[in-house]
Amino acid sequence: MSDGRRATIMDFGVNILFTAFWYDHKISPAQEFGMHTEDSVLYGPLCMNIDVVRENISLPPLKAGDQVVVHYVGAYNITQSMQFIALRPAVVLIDLSGKPHIIKQKESLKDVENNEVMPDYLKNFKL
DSSP: OTTSOEEEEOSOOTTTOGGGGTOOOOEEESSOOOSOOEEEEEEOSSOSTTOEEEEEEEEOOOOTTOOEEEOSOOHHHHHHOOOBSBOOOOEEEEOTTSOEEEEEOOOOHHHHHTTOOOOHHHHTOOO
């Protein structure tokens, strides 16, 4: 960026991590990195100027495919998340012993369409 910070676009944004508007969640790389870090801005994938996960954070340089851990998020993020542009990912709980548990499966198109109802007059509509 023009101010020297690295801009990184994550595959999650405020649609998934809604509490990023109020909290600076601890975010750390999931893989091993060296000691070098740089000031960064973390953007979400929504193509909207409000989709900022962290305005300023010091992280090692991330590349495509690297993963991060967003620490200490909870039920508010699940209940406030919205299906917007992309399907929602699985939700993983890490228990006190460090064991991961999938507590919500990733969303599918069938999940999104499941409760939609087509009015009869539109079923045969042609352009």
